[in-house]
Amino acid sequence: MLRLLFSLLLLLSAQSIFGAQPGTRVVANFNKDWKFYLGDEAGAKEAAFDDAAWRKLTLPHDWSIEGEFDEKNPAKPEGGGLPTGIGWYRKTFTLPATTGRNVFIEFDGVYKRSEVWLNGHSLGQRPNGYISFRYELTRYLQPAGKENVLAVRVDNSAQPDSRWYTGSGIYRNVRLVTTHAVAVDEWGTFVTTPAVSAQAATVAVQTQLRNATGQPRSVSLQTVLLDQSGREVARQLTPGVKLSGTAATVSQKLTLKNPHRWSVTTPYLYRVKTTVLAGQVMEDEYETPLGMRTCVFDGQRGFLLNGQPLRIQGVNQHHDLGALGAAFNERAAERQLQMLRAMGCNAIRMSHNPPAPQLLDLCDRMGFLVLNEAFDMWQKKKNGQDYHLDFKEWHRRDLEDQIRRDRNHPSVFLWSIGNEIREQFDSTGTRLTRELTATVKRLDPTRPVTSALTEQEPAKNFISQAGVFDVLSFNYKHADYPKLPISFPGQHFLATEIAAAYETRGHYDLPSDSLRIWPKDGKTKLTTGNADFTASSYDHAAPYWGATHEAAWRAVRNSPFISGAFVWSGFDYLGEPLPYPWPARSSYFGVIDLAGFPKDAYYLYQSEWTSKPVLHLLPHWNWRPGQTVDVWAYYSQADEVELFLNGKSLGIKKKNPDDLHVMWRVPYAPGTLQAISRRASQTVLTSTIKTAGPAAKIELTADRSKLRADAKDLSFITVRVLDAAGNLVPDAANLVKFSVSGPGFVAGVDNGYQASMESFKKPERKAYNGMALAIIQTKEQAGAITIKATADGLTPASVTLTSN
Numbered sequence: 001m002l003r004l005l006f007s008l009l010l011l012l013s014a015q016s017i018f019g020a021q022p023g024t025r026v027v028a029n030f031n032k033d034w035k036f037y038l039g040d041e042a043g044a045k046e047a048a049f050d051d052a053a054w055r056k057l058t059l060p061h062d063w064s065i066e067g068e069f070d071e072k073n074p075a076k077p078e079g080g081g082l083p084t085g086i087g088w089y090r091k092t093f094t095l096p097a098t099t100g101r102n103v104f105i106e107f108d109g110v111y112k113r114s115e116v117w118l119n120g121h122s123l124g125q126r127p128n129g130y131i132s133f134r135y136e137l138t139r140y141l142q143p144a145g146k147e148n149v150l151a152v153r154v155d156n157s158a159q160p161d162s163r164w165y166t167g168s169g170i171y172r173n174v175r176l177v178t179t180h181a182v183a184v185d186e187w188g189t190f191v192t193t194p195a196v197s198a199q200a201a202t203v204a205v206q207t208q209l210r211n212a213t214g215q216p217r218s219v220s221l222q223t224v225l226l227d228q229s230g231r232e233v234a235r236q237l238t239p240g241v242k243l244s245g246t247a248a249t250v251s252q253k254l255t256l257k258n259p260h261r262w263s264v265t266t267p268y269l270y271r272v273k274t275t276v277l278a279g280q281v282m283e284d285e286y287e288t289p290l291g292m293r294t295c296v297f298d299g300q301r302g303f304l305l306n307g308q309p310l311r312i313q314g315v316n317q318h319h320d321l322g323a324l325g326a327a328f329n330e331r332a333a334e335r336q337l338q339m340l341r342a343m344g345c346n347a348i349r350m351s352h353n354p355p356a357p358q359l360l361d362l363c364d365r366m367g368f369l370v371l372n373e374a375f376d377m378w379q380k381k382k383n384g385q386d387y388h389l390d391f392k393e394w395h396r397r398d399l400e401d402q403i404r405r406d407r408n409h410p411s412v413f414l415w416s417i418g419n420e421i422r423e424q425f426d427s428t429g430t431r432l433t434r435e436l437t438a439t440v441k442r443l444d445p446t447r448p449v450t451s452a453l454t455e456q457e458p459a460k461n462f463i464s465q466a467g468v469f470d471v472l473s474f475n476y477k478h479a480d481y482p483k484l485p486i487s488f489p490g491q492h493f494l495a496t497e498i499a500a501a502y503e504t505r506g507h508y509d510l511p512s513d514s515l516r517i518w519p520k521d522g523k524t525k526l527t528t529g530n531a532d533f534t535a536s537s538y539d540h541a542a543p544y545w546g547a548t549h550e551a552a553w554r555a556v557r558n559s560p561f562i563s564g565a566f567v568w569s570g571f572d573y574l575g576e577p578l579p580y581p582w583p584a585r586s587s588y589f590g591v592i593d594l595a596g597f598p599k600d601a602y603y604l605y606q607s608e609w610t611s612k613p614v615l616h617l618l619p620h621w622n623w624r625p626g627q628t629v630d631v632w633a634y635y636s637q638a639d640e641v642e643l644f645l646n647g648k649s650l651g652i653k654k655k656n657p658d659d660l661h662v663m664w665r666v667p668y669a670p671g672t673l674q675a676i677s678r679r680a681s682q683t684v685l686t687s688t689i690k691t692a693g694p695a696a697k698i699e700l701t702a703d704r705s706k707l708r709a710d711a712k713d714l715s716f717i718t719v720r721v722l723d724a725a726g727n728l729v730p731d732a733a734n735l736v737k738f739s740v741s742g743p744g745f746v747a748g749v750d751n752g753y754q755a756s757m758e759s760f761k762k763p764e765r766k767a768y769n770g771m772a773l774a775i776i777q778t779k780e781q782a783g784a785i786t787i788k789a790t791a792d793g794l795t796p797a798s799v800t801l802t803s804n
Helices: 002-018 330-343 357-366 388-406 428-443 478-487 549-557 601-609
Strands: 026-029 034-038 055-057 085-093 101-107 114-118 121-126 133-136 148-156 174-180 182-196 200-211 217-226 232-243 247-257 270-278 281-290 295-298 302-305 312-317 347-350 369-373 412-419 449-453 472-475 493-499 562-568 614-618 628-636 640-645 648-653 662-667 672-679 682-690 697-702 714-722 735-741 744-750 764-766 771-778 783-790 797-803
Touching: 101 114, 121 133, 174 182, 174 281, 182 270, 182 281, 182 388, 200 217, 200 232, 200 270, 217 247, 232 247, 302 562, 312 369, 312 493, 330 357, 330 601, 330 714, 347 562, 357 369, 357 388, 388 412, 388 428, 412 428, 412 493, 428 449, 449 493, 478 493, 478 549, 493 549, 549 562, 549 601, 601 614, 601 628, 614 672, 614 682, 628 640, 628 672, 640 662, 648 662, 697 783, 697 797, 714 783, 735 744, 735 771, 744 764, 764 771, 771 783
Parallel strands: 312 347, 312 562, 347 369, 369 412, 412 449, 449 472, 472 493, 493 562
Antiparallel strands: 026 174, 034 055, 034 085, 085 148, 101 133, 101 174, 114 121, 114 148, 182 200, 200 247, 217 232, 217 270, 270 281, 295 302, 614 628, 628 662, 640 648, 640 672, 672 682, 697 714, 714 771, 735 764, 735 783, 744 771, 783 797
């Protein structure tokens, strides 16, 4: 009786999901009610397999981030030092009658080497962990109301696989899609704007229709253009479309007067609604985003967005979300973009793989340009078990799927077919470059193509010799920028990676003008460095192939022929812990640390990339009496800065044209350090740092206090350890424990320290340099969520959130 009731509830639930108009497309979130087993399990693909003891969870899921750090883990420190292996996912579900309909399962990304079965029947395999894919379920589905079992095997056991942390599992969203037998095909629309001005726009729409009836059909195709408020602004109907085979492509054009153009400051979005009609019966309905804009690289004026010069102020981003690992969460990604926007960033390079499609949605809405990159390697390996093993068989399919999936996003302004590809140095690079570029241009002739190169000598670079790139992009070697227009006459240039400077938030090595090249060359291991695996936040440590933030950005700023740059990197990321060996396990390159706390270089870029006044004073003011301390200030929108110690002026400093900060050498005395910036003798900003006493209390600050009760929303709680007067204690390392009451839980914790071995998932974390982070996730119930933080010897703190 209970089983019958359960089956009835499942059926009713399915009918509520799929009970739209009989012929229309239905897209259902398929993330809930999965079961997971870490390990390989014979027979798990079969529908009758007993998975009762398996763990229940909701996708997206990354099992690696839940593990313990260990130098012996096969992914090695370069892969984050976390476990990989093999895992299985199973989901049992029922559907109402699907007669005359086609049912598909769509995966946004599975890392990696996935194989999918429905009711014991293999649907296919996909080795690439970053690509999106789908399978049709129709032929293997059980009759209405009977149970179906979807099984997914994920194999991330072959290591080392990557130069950074990849995560493991079904780490992006999954959807169940049902359509009529005649429908818009997967990623079946391509919307372009061949002519856009302030007065008028032409919108060209190509729609690929799929006919799975097995018989000739005749349909009408209606395309409606909706503005941002949902109001119809243009329409075209194409009747009598003949579907004699399995597919047909229909071309249409619409015109619009006085269009709103998409830009990084006003990211206006239209929607293209495509409807397939058989007489008066709706067969399918499909929506495509549209941002009307023009993007041009001009030899004289650089990059032009809607005809206006725009300096590309970008960062590189890997795909992990810190303590959340690789499991995609829209709010976590949005928070990263918000922090980068406040820094002045207007562009993201997706390094070095296709991103989650929802991240592109965010960039569309928030106004970020995106350099969308396909591969980190081609046929020549960078690690023994990386994609080079699959490149020959899969690269064409993977690249085609990426372009078709992403080519309608207005944020995507440039395709990259590779990063630091080793075929630069032999003739196979020329052949493969032409092949890959031709594939991109066949599917999207509207956007330029590039690849991130390292070799700046034309005779040695077989990729650039292909002569097919619209833009030449180079990583590092900023001292040689002046040679580029001479070596590559008539070309457009972009700096796809600059800086790669090392910094640990809140740590400072004196003197600040002692440049630290760690390691000094490619043959020498680091023998110096700091015993605590830190790097100075004064921006004076970098690898031999990189540069400090200031040196790199100054070179770009002084090279008007370079259209802009992407800093390596925006956020710290798991893995690639250069320059240190274990126990370092995450990168030092970010302008923002892994927990999402800005490092000092953040304010350098903010002072250069925004028009708002900036005054950032560093370092902290807790030193040994008599010690000489270098005091820096990043500032903007001011003529000068005056520094005071305990009310006594230490002098006025002004930046010369090439300066990016000012500095005083100050004999330390406890008290108050204050900087005042002025313009035309009027105070612009004041910044104050005080000597902190012993740790006395905890402060909690939530980035958002009103959340959605959807089991996905997040609040990022900043933890600061303060003295009795409310000053941050810059060396505090207290163990802070978290408890949660109400419909929420601790989804992750962090402190930004690159060599911490603490778990991201335990409800406790030591503060690092006075700070820590707790990430609170909602459940599906509404109510008040109270987070309390305690530590021995400190006054506790709490904060309450509301989940609606």
